[in-house]
Amino acid sequence: MEKVKDWDKKTLITELTQGKEFVNKLKNQFDPLASPEKCDLLLEKILSSLDKSLSILNWKVFNGTKDPFSCCSTISDLGSLRDQGQNKKRKILQKWSKQVRISGTGLESFNHDDGYSWRKYGQKDILGTNHPRAYYRCTHRNTQSCLATKQVQKSDEDPLVFEVTYKGRHSCKASQSSIFISYEDQKANCNKNQCQLKKQKVGNQKVEKLNIKEKAFPFTPLKCESQNAQFFANSIEPFTSPIESESMYLSLLPTQEEEEFEMDMILQSSESDRTEFIWTPTSVNNSPFCADWDLSVDDPSLMVDISEYFT
DNA sequence: TGGATTTGACCGAG
DNA sequence: CTCGGTCAAATCCA
Secondary structure (H helix, E strand, O other), rough: OOOHHHHHHHHHHEEEEEHHHHHHHHHOOOOOOOOHHHHHHHHHHHHHHHHHHHHHHHHHHHOOOHHHHHHHOOOOHHHHHHHHOOOOOOOOOOEEOOOEEEEOOOOOOOOOOOOOHHHHHHOOOOOOOOOOOEEEOOOOOHHOOOOOEEEEEEEOOOEEEEEEEEEOOOOOHHOOOOOOOOOHHHHHHHHOOEEEEEEEEOOOOOEEEEEEEEEHHOOOOOEEEOOEEEEEEEOOOOOOOOOOOOOOEEEOOOHHHHOOOOOOEEEEOOOOOOOEEEEEOOOOOOOOOOOOOOOOOOOOOOOOOOHHOOO
């Protein structure tokens, strides 16, 4: 049993170390001449490492004593796991999910416009949930062999929240129309005060909000820094639809006040019809967001003591 | 009339 | 065997 713990620890450390290396490599890719494909590949690797790390932690906390990777049938990108001879049977596409909070009208006929055209192909009652799950696939599936799909399900806890799970990447032209803005351009945009870091109070929490004016979008990726944290957002599909928005906020909860971080995104289109996107990097999900946390251990606010998971 | 949605049937992983 | 995901015929709608 003790050996198993050691193995978990080692695997976790290895995964996190790999992730850090990929982040460092990615930093070097911010050369304007670097290819987007290279960046994309590195992002995939980072997400994979984070997923595996999270799955290990998740297994330790919530499950019994199974193989930590056994829960990976629900997480994204199992390529490297398949290389280890596991989970060969099932073809699994990259998968991530987000929660979308809506208010105002149109609750039942919720149709979240994420910039792509979707065609509903099924609906299913899911065991243990109060609301059916709807299945969508890309409209261009037949014409352009685009295999992207998404699932939408109303949350049981909050009827205003929809859980949207995306699978696969868009290969259709719609996805390629996204404008790629280089890091230099984004920096220039920020310099023109298109990015504003605000400290606001939301409820009882102090929240740092990055306000980016509409012209700064779509972006891939965006990097911004605050005093005690830095991150960049990568608008890998499907979230690239600031079309109807007047402003977008990325909020970063101060790590010293939170046991775990989360990243909120609020899209404001108008006072009466507001859509709130809540990104929650969970153990089984693969957020299209990539957080460029400075993993250096000399920043105590970013250190997480994982030892408790192994006791 | 053609594209989108609905819904029961079917398939396959676990 | 169960249940989530997909298929495809029927139906809807602009």
